[in-house]
Amino acid sequence: MRHVVNNGKECTFGERRHGMAIVSRGFRGRPGDTHHKLPPGQYETTDFPVLSAGPTPRVDRDGWELTVRTETGARHSWNWAQLMALPSQTPTVDLHCVTKWSKFATEWQGVSLDVLLEDVETAAEFALVHSYGGYTTNLPLEDLLDGQAWIAYRHDGEDLAPEHGGPARLLVPHLYLWKSAKWVRGIQLLLEDEPGFWESAGYHDYGDPWREQRYQGD
Amino acid sequence: MAHHPDHDPGTGQYAYEDGNALAGPLSEILTVDPTSALGRCTGCGSRWPLAHLHVYAQAPGYVGRCPDCDQVILRLVRSPDKAWLDLRGTVALTFRLGP
Ligand SMILES: [Zn+2]
Numbered sequence: 001m002r003h004v005v006n007n008g009k010e011c012t013f014g015e016r017r018h019g020m021a022i023v024s025r026g027f028r029g030r031p032g033d034t035h036h037k038l039p040p041g042q043y044e045t046t047d048f049p050v051l052s053a054g055p056t057p058r059v060d061r062d063g064w065e066l067t068v069r070t071e072t073g074a075r076h077s078w079n080w081a082q083l084m085a086l087p088s089q090t091p092t093v094d095l096h097c098v099t100k101w102s103k104f105a106t107e108w109q110g111v112s113l114d115v116l117l118e119d120v121e122t123a124a125e126f127a128l129v130h131s132y133g134g135y136t137t138n139l140p141l142e143d144l145l146d147g148q149a150w151i152a153y154r155h156d157g158e159d160l161a162p163e164h165g166g167p168a169r170l171l172v173p174h175l176y177l178w179k180s181a182k183w184v185r186g187i188q189l190l191l192e193d194e195p196g197f198w199e200s201a202g203y204h205d206y207g208d209p210w211r212e213q214r215y216q217g218d
Numbered sequence: 219m220a221h222h223p224d225h226d227p228g229t230g231q232y233a234y235e236d237g238n239a240l241a242g243p244l245s246e247i248l249t250v251d252p253t254s255a256l257g258r259c260t261g262c263g264s265r266w267p268l269a270h271l272h273v274y275a276q277a278p279g280y281v282g283r284c285p286d287c288d289q290v291i292l293r294l295v296r297s298p299d300k301a302w303l304d305l306r307g308t309v310a311l312t313f314r315l316g317p
Contacts, residue, residue, distance in 0.1 A: 202295030202302030
């Protein structure tokens with residue numbers, strides 16, 4: 001696969017609609033910035049609430065590894081030093097949690113999935129993301145590409161704290177935040193969609209905040 | 219209702235509550251007191267009343283975990299007009315009923 005990388009470009013994707021081109025806002029948003037728009041049913045918060053489905057995994061960077069496994073069993077992996085050696089971006093994005101809070105203009109640093117998946121050969125259309133601690137979440141592969149998703153390891157200018165998913169988490173801000181798996185350790189590429197932890201227990205398979213896809217059937 | 223939150227040294231927060239936190243949301247679905255029902259972990263085999271689970275209630279839904287091995291025992295999601303109850307982490311649930 002070949003994907004365009006906008007290295008270092010600061011964008012927000014909070015208002016991006018599926019299939020449209022990325023639009024740079026051209027300014028750096030601030031918390032409380034009234035230019036941002038709320039998806040239906042959301043309210044703005046300036047906190048960063050911690051929502052967790054289990055104990056916070058303590059993952060040592062020395063033992064950290066990210067693995068992409070394709071539908072044929074081919075395996076691509078990166079240790080911490082290899083991840084750090086890849087070109088990073090510093091996206092500023094709006095976050096939308098299914099529990100109805102939204103947080104505007106959050107600042108991150110991470111490696112675009114376009115970079116990580118550049119040399120991965122696959123016919124897969126779906127991805128199942130795995131985390132340390134056992135959490136999983138699913139999404140279409142195309143939602144990980146074209147500047148829409150990162151493996152993020154810094155937030156607000158600091159190393160990503162364990163309660164926010166450190167050492168590294170998936171960041172895919174155009175979907176509800178449960179898709180942005182904390183403590184990410186692997187991405188499984190699949191020919192068939194496979195529901196993750198919340199998607200198999202009532203939450204929406206896709207989770208678009210602008211279409212308010214909170215629960216199955218929404 | 220007694221809550222016995224344990225302190226998570228990592229986050230400095232009370233990470234989970236005990237299984238009594240499930241009494242309200244589960245009694246909406248079950249007609250008997252759910253927290254005294256006995257279960258058995260499909261992972262480590264330990265037995266407990268639901269009241270002993272570690273319940274993460276700050277997640278998008280309720281997650282009840284085995285007090286001995288942390289495996290997910292149940293997930294409970296409530297939307298405005300539906301509830302989803304996944305009990306795949308327990309071998310069965312035993313309810314004590316009148317004769
Ligand atoms: Zn157990």
